[in-house]
Amino acid sequence: MPDIQYPNQNFKNFSKTITIIHAALTLGQVMFGVVAFLQIGKSGINMNTDDSFLFVAPLLAISCFIAGNLVFKQQLNNIAKKDTLKEKLMSYQAALITRYALLEGPSLFGIVCYMLTGNFLFLLISGLIVLYFITIRPTKTKIDNDLNLSYQDQIEFDRTDI
Numbered sequence: 001m002p003d004i005q006y007p008n009q010n011f012k013n014f015s016k017t018i019t020i021i022h023a024a025l026t027l028g029q030v031m032f033g034v035v036a037f038l039q040i041g042k043s044g045i046n047m048n049t050d051d052s053f054l055f056v057a058p059l060l061a062i063s064c065f066i067a068g069n070l071v072f073k074q075q076l077n078n079i080a081k082k083d084t085l086k087e088k089l090m091s092y093q094a095a096l097i098t099r100y101a102l103l104e105g106p107s108l109f110g111i112v113c114y115m116l117t118g119n120f121l122f123l124l125i126s127g128l129i130v131l132y133f134i135t136i137r138p139t140k141t142k143i144d145n146d147l148n149l150s151y152q153d154q155i156e157f158d159r160t161d162i
Contacts, residue, residue: 011140011157014089018096018138025100029107029130033123036115043120053113053122061106061125065132068102071095076146085156088147096138103133 037043048054075095082088110126113119136142149157 014093015138015140015143018093021093021097022100022133022137025104026130026133029104029111029126029133032108033111033114033126033130036111037123040115040118043114043118043123045121045124046117046119047121048119051117051119053117054119057106057110057113057122057125060109061129064102064106065129068099071102072099079147085149085153088149088153089143092143092147099136100133103129107133 072095075091075098079088079091079095082091107126107129110122110129114122114126144154144157147153
């Protein structure tokens with residue numbers, strides 16, 4: 001497999017990239033939810049047990065939340081085995097994207113369920129996922145803690161070019 005080159009890759013660019021990815025995914029969910037809410041107009045919470053979405057949406061949200069955290073932690077353990085900081089950061093970016101995808105799926109599903117049924121409960125589920133999504137925003141401290149960088153890697157991490 002050829003070595004992929006990342007021109008001008010440094011912490012500032014890396015941080016900017018993952019921040020943009022996170023912001024775009026967050027904004028996409030929020031905008032889709034707002035558009036859905038504006039399209040549906042009136043809504044309420046309906047606990048009708050005949051609606052199969054009432055069971056599927058929360059179950060999907062909970063299972064993907066758990067799976068996302070487990071997969072993310074497993075990928076972090078694999079990252080620790082990488083040799084260079086650059087490899088660790090690229091693997092970390094992939095782990096974040098996987099985690100975000102596992103959260104975004106149930107959020108979008110909840111919004112679609114809301115659009116189909118008009119049941120505000122589904123929009124609330126998506127809103128809770130978005131709130132959690134915001135709390136896992138990548139920061140330098142979180143990256144450092146997640147990767148459990150050695151002293152040498154921390155020095156290299158703080159340099160301007162990686």
